[in-house]
Amino acid sequence: MSLRDQTYLRIVLYEGRDAEPLDSEQRFQAVSRLLNQGFALTHVGGAGRTAPADDVPALVLGRFQNGLEKLAAEAASERVRFTNVSGLTDEQIVAAVESVRAEKQAVQHGGWKPWFPVIDYDRCTNCMQCLSFCLFGVYGADGAGHIQVQNQDNCKTNCPACSRVCPEAAIMFPKYKAGPINGDAVKDADLEREKMKVDISALLGGDIYSMLRARSERAQSRFSKERDSGKALNERQKCLTKLAQAGDIPPEVLMSLPSPEEILRRAGEAKAKALAALAAQR
Amino acid sequence: MTPDTPGILYCNCTYAQIIDPAVKGHVLRRLCDSGKSFEAVADLCEMSARKDPALKRLAGGPGVKIAACYPRAVKWLFASAGAPLDGARTEVLNMREQAGPAVIERLLADDVQPNLPPGKASPGVAPRGQTPEPEAQTGATSAEAPASA
Numbered sequence: 001m002s003l004r005d006q007t008y009l010r011i012v013l014y015e016g017r018d019a020e021p022l023d024s025e026q027r028f029q030a031v032s033r034l035l036n037q038g039f040a041l042t043h044v045g046g047a048g049r050t051a052p053a054d055d056v057p058a059l060v061l062g063r064f065q066n067g068l069e070k071l072a073a074e075a076a077s078e079r080v081r082f083t084n085v086s087g088l089t090d091e092q093i094v095a096a097v098e099s100v101r102a103e104k105q106a107v108q109h110g111g112w113k114p115w116f117p118v119i120d121y122d123r124c125t126n127c128m129q130c131l132s133f134c135l136f137g138v139y140g141a142d143g144a145g146h147i148q149v150q151n152q153d154n155c156k157t158n159c160p161a162c163s164r165v166c167p168e169a170a171i172m173f174p175k176y177k178a179g180p181i182n183g184d185a186v187k188d189a190d191l192e193r194e195k196m197k198v199d200i201s202a203l204l205g206g207d208i209y210s211m212l213r214a215r216s217e218r219a220q221s222r223f224s225k226e227r228d229s230g231k232a233l234n235e236r237q238k239c240l241t242k243l244a245q246a247g248d249i250p251p252e253v254l255m256s257l258p259s260p261e262e263i264l265r266r267a268g269e270a271k272a273k274a275l276a277a278l279a280a281q282r
Numbered sequence: 283m284t285p286d287t288p289g290i291l292y293c294n295c296t297y298a299q300i301i302d303p304a305v306k307g308h309v310l311r312r313l314c315d316s317g318k319s320f321e322a323v324a325d326l327c328e329m330s331a332r333k334d335p336a337l338k339r340l341a342g343g344p345g346v347k348i349a350a351c352y353p354r355a356v357k358w359l360f361a362s363a364g365a366p367l368d369g370a371r372t373e374v375l376n377m378r379e380q381a382g383p384a385v386i387e388r389l390l391a392d393d394v395q396p397n398l399p400p401g402k403a404s405p406g407v408a409p410r411g412q413t414p415e416p417e418a419q420t421g422a423t424s425a426e427a428p429a430s431a
Contacts, residue, residue: 008335038324040334047287051289051321107332114327122399146405174355183352
């Protein structure tokens with residue numbers, strides 16, 4: 001299922017006027033549990049501001065009193081539903097929310113670790129190196145030829161390799177362990193490091209995939225002469241090890257790479273997309 | 283409550299273990315006990331990837347204080363989801379770097395100390411070879427100002 005085009009459900013925990021507040025511990029536990037289940041919620045307390053209503057269906061939870069429960073029942077509609085949580089434990093509150101989510105067929109969270117590149121357009125120069133580098137179709141270009149992250153869920157979890165080839169340190173992975181890839185400010189020293197990494201890939205043959213291609217060709221050549229599939233496999237494994245070191249790519253991502261031929265095909269497609277996007281800017 | 287009270291947004295970063303649980307726990311517990319209204323989300327990254335419409339309503343309003351991670355990441359997570367934050371009225375508290383008490387103190391304060399990185403308010407890059415023109419982040423007058431939900 002696509003990450004987008006889904007139904008959303010807004011959860012509101014109402015503790016304002018004419019509602020009895022939850023106990024402190026229960027409030028914290030209920031909010032924590034809902035967040036850990038992937039829900040977002042609006043907490044309405046006695047002070048402060050909440051985001052305004054919109055077209056998203058809402059479930060309002062509260063210990064309604066002074067007739068508010070009756071009013072809530074009368075006001076309930078397809079869009080807004082009220083649930084009185086008086087007497088419910090925090091586990092039961094979460095279960096009640098999950099029940100409404102399932103009934104509304106709203107998005108179920110937690111099926112995908114949100115690992116994907118985020119472009120810092122203050123730094124990006126639209127050079128398309130990321131697009132031509134990524135084999136998994138994460139990047140694309142808009143109608144004006146501007147680089148975009150288009151398929152976040154195609155990204156390989158914990159792989160920050162495209163950020164390593166960005167000459168401007170413009171690609172972030174907010175869940176990465178270290179800066180500047182995690183979004184920390186980019187320092188001059190970071191830029192030097194990033195340049196060094198690109199230089200490493202250049203030394204390996206123009207770019208990492210060029211290296212892979214060259215090694216694949218050499219391996220194929222030997223394979224045709226020697227008919228030794230073991231050597232070809234060994235060659236690929238050596239190549240993958242260097243890739244892992246150069247790009248901080250998790251081994252499981254490398255092991256899931258397709259055959260060298262398929263890599264070449266995908267790399268060719270990615271480069272063609274990048275060239276088309278660059279041409280569209282001119 | 284005054285009309286220009288800044289909103290409060292807490293990100294639980296549910297799908298990664300990059301924020302000290304003690305920091306998250308301290309901030310969320312104090313927030314829950316504050317009596318203030320707030321918005322809490324499981325994971326801003328996931329919402330950004332989904333282009334969750336909630337991001338637009340969270341970005342709107344007279345100002346917002348966000349407890350999450352690095353301001354540069356938060357700025358572009360919102361912007362890439364089509365919900366750019368108003369740099370003049372947004373303060374990001376970084377739970378990856380700041381201690382829990384420091385985060386909650388600023389989160390509950392009535393004023394906003396804007397700290398988003400300056401520059402563009404939304405995606406869009408200068409063609410290759412041209413230097414991007416930095417734009418002041420004055421969302422109140424910008425055409426890119428976040429849409430009020």
